Amino acid sequence: MSVHTSTTGSLVIHSARVVDGGEIVENGWVRFEHGAVASRGAGSDWAPADEIVDASAVAGADAVLTPGFVDIHGHGGAGAAFDDGIEAIRTGRALHRAHGTTRAVISLVTATLDELALSVAGIADLMQTDADILGSHLEGPFLDPGHHGAHEPTLLRHPDAGDVERLLEAGRGTIRQITIAPELPGGLDAIRQIVAAGTAAAVGHTDADAAMAVAAFEAGASILTHAFNAMPGIHHRAPGPVLAAAADHRVVLEAIADNVHLDPHVIKLVFDSAPGRVALITDAMAAAGSADGHYDLGAVSVTVENGIARADDTGSIAGSTLTQDVALLRAVQAGVTLPEAVRALTETPARAIGRGERLGSLRTGSVGDAVLLDAQLRVARVWVGQRL
16 A cells, blocks of 8 residues: 655546545546645546546456545554654554545543643644644543543543643644543533633543433533443443434544444444444554554553453553554444445544544545545555645
């Protein structure tokens, strides 16, 4: 698989099944100019370009062309953890970019406030040079200790308004989402504060029941962090936060489609329960694209065996080793239609972080991010377009 930057000249990709916007266009083509989508159609009525790519010659019969994938929740890859600074972020991003993730939010696990403020400021700086970085995601420290997962429990804290403001200011408008347990003291007020700053508030790592989740969504929370994981499940007399999120058309549900965090039947259930509102994330840690062994996820020591990451002290699942092309395949294998699985990797996550206008689509005017896959949904080529 190869990654190309298409920010100058013109490019036509033709003879592909173009999957975008919930539809499939057979024998489709897309034209890019200066790193943005210029036009699209079907058949052979495309005009000459500086570069012409026959999708069927590169990826075989039934080649699939999609928008670039958008990951709004991932922690690393290729042996590198995003918490470890600029070069680690670039190393991990290179791995995921080769698997179709053209743009990503950089997720950070719980650390001290000083460390988190420094990290989000560094990511804000990095966005000036690295156009594929969409901003940061604070998965902690405002989490329920009883659902801490792979977060160091001694570093968890209640969401004091001053602490929230300090982190938001350090990010200089680039923090895309903050995961919070709404039942914590001050939780609902913190959600209002986060949303007022233009950042998405996400419900997660929580003991919230359905009523508390509804209150969080009414306060403005609009994302459910990795649905079913680190939260109460569904019981017929206690529906919990997942069904509350599925019932609210303002809420996007993150899902980790690796057949470890979610059984295939549950993957299909999430899509059926919240059509058009599922974001397939990786939640990948450093071991994605790397070998089994011991890794650090923030302050937590993790062991990966057979591609499954677990915290050494508790045995909790500690992120994934997933890439988004595999998430696409697992969703389709679970019975999700190809257009809906692609939507969950592109349009929906882009919209969830307020970047849906020009990202996650092959509409005219969108950035020229695209992924070419073969009939088995293996990545053949990736293009990254202009800066947002």
